[in-house]
Amino acid sequence: xxxxxxxxxxxxxxxxxxxxxxxxxxxxxxxxxxxxxxxxxxxxxxxxxxxxxxxxxxxxxxxxxxxxxxxxxxxxxxxxxxxxxxxxxxxxxxxxxxxxxxxxxxxxxxxxxxxxxxxxxxxxxxxxxxxxxxx
Amino acid sequence: xxxxxxxxxxxxxxxxxxxxxxxxxxxxxxxxxxxxxxxxxxxxxxxxxxxxxxxxxxxxxxxxxxxxxxxxxxxxxxxxxxxxxxxxxxxxxxxxxxxxxxxxxxxxxxxxxxxxxxxxxxxxxxxxxxxxxxxxxxxxxxxxxxxxxxxxxxxxxxxxxxxxxxxxxxxxxxxxxxxxxxxxxxxxxxxxxxxxxxxxxxxxxxxxxxxxxxxxxxxxxxxxxxxxxxxxxxxxxxxxxxxxxxxxxxx
Numbered sequence: 215x216x217x218x219x220x221x222x223x224x225x226x227x228x229x230x231x232x233x234x235x236x237x238x239x240x241x242x243x244x245x246x247x248x249x250x251x252x253x254x255x256x257x258x259x260x261x262x263x264x265x266x267x268x269x270x271x272x273x274x275x276x277x278x279x280x281x282x283x284x285x286x287x288x289x290x291x292x293x294x295x296x297x298x299x300x301x302x303x304x305x306x307x308x309x310x311x312x313x314x315x316x317x318x319x320x321x322x323x324x325x326x327x328x329x330x331x332x333x334x335x336x337x338x339x340x341x342x343x344x345x346x347x348x349x
Numbered sequence: 350x351x352x353x354x355x356x357x358x359x360x361x362x363x364x365x366x367x368x369x370x371x372x373x374x375x376x377x378x379x380x381x382x383x384x385x386x387x388x389x390x391x392x393x394x395x396x397x398x399x400x401x402x403x404x405x406x407x408x409x410x411x412x413x414x415x416x417x418x419x420x421x422x423x424x425x426x427x428x429x430x431x432x433x434x435x436x437x438x439x440x441x442x443x444x445x446x447x448x449x450x451x452x453x454x455x456x457x458x459x460x461x462x463x464x465x466x467x468x469x470x471x472x473x474x475x476x477x478x479x480x481x482x483x484x485x486x487x488x489x490x491x492x493x494x495x496x497x498x499x500x501x502x503x504x505x506x507x508x509x510x511x512x513x514x515x516x517x518x519x520x521x522x523x524x525x526x527x528x529x530x531x532x533x534x535x536x537x538x539x540x541x542x543x544x545x546x547x548x549x550x551x552x553x554x555x556x557x558x559x560x561x562x563x564x565x566x567x568x569x570x571x572x573x574x575x576x577x578x579x580x581x582x583x584x585x586x587x588x589x590x591x592x593x594x595x596x597x598x599x600x
Contacts, residue, residue: 332452
């Protein structure tokens with residue numbers, strides 16, 4: 215029972231991976247999923263993940279964020295100089311909701327969104343740079 | 350050995366005891382025998398004074414080094430962007446198969462709230478009692494008498510890798526080109542000697558994770574953080590008794 219659930223889960227994950235790999239590296243990507251899918255930001259730091267699914271499940275609509283906070287088009291936010299934590303604290307971008315009131319504050323729980331180089335590599339199916347080399 | 354003989358022995362003090370040993374002794378003393386040794390060997394009543402040995406921070410004013418270089422790592426701020434690693438590689442010409450600093454990852458289970466990642470930067474802890482120095486047969490690795498940095502003299506290294514095995518922090522690698530072990534030296538030759546005040550990794554961190562400083566500088570940010578009354582400060586693998594100088598805390 216558990217095993218079949220696991221393999222189902224895994225094949226689902228593989229599907230997501232397959233979607234994920236159709237991407238220009240070093241750029242944020244979206245997918246053509248109905249709901250926008252997974253967004254991965256790689257600038258200004260590696261790497262931040264945004265799940266449309268999670269946010270929709272929390273009752274948000276497309277127009278909650280689009281296009282006031284974020285353009286529909288992938289990569290626009292990243293190309294802007296003010297796409298920084300500082301802006302978030304000032305209520306821009308994610309900070310519009312992630313202010314400690316509507317959702318957890320942007321200056322807390324960093325690793326919910328920041329998945330780092332390791333998380334990025336995992337999503338890309340690359341070997342992660344583990345603590346092994348020559349040690 | 351008779352008790353009377355024990356009483357005449359010089360008190361070795363508790364500074365040199367690893368805390369694990371001390372705990373074992375206390376447990377043994379209280380749980381098994383209930384013997385009170387009257388202060389001549391290790392009195393249970395003086396456990397209050399033993400606290401300095403149990404806490405990770407060297408007691409103020411008892412530093413053998415000046416400056417006493419050390420680093421604070423605010424673990425929960427680390428987002429694994431790995432700019433520290435890039436800066437270190439660039440500054441110290443670290444080959445691809447080794448590292449002077451790296452970032453470990455673990456997944457924390459949040460119960461019904463799913464999972465969260467924890468990233469932990471690690472580097473040489475520049476211990477006050479470094480196991481690597483103790484085992485090096487040629488004194489190629491040694492503790493700098495002035496500033497406490499654990500250094501490598503690559504000309505003396507014979508590549509036996511005993512230090513790599515001894516290091517509790519897995520902070521050493523063998524440099525195939527130089528044929529010597531290499532490790533973090535707080536950028537001593539590449540930055541500190543040239544007048545920089547921060548290591549490459551600390552300067553490159555965008556999240557304020559790594560705070561490099563001098564434990565004898567009472568006005569420094571590092572000193573304030575390590576001695577802040579409300580802060581929980583921990584070190585990695587304290588049970589080894591190595592007395593590391595890299596302190597971890599959450600913001």
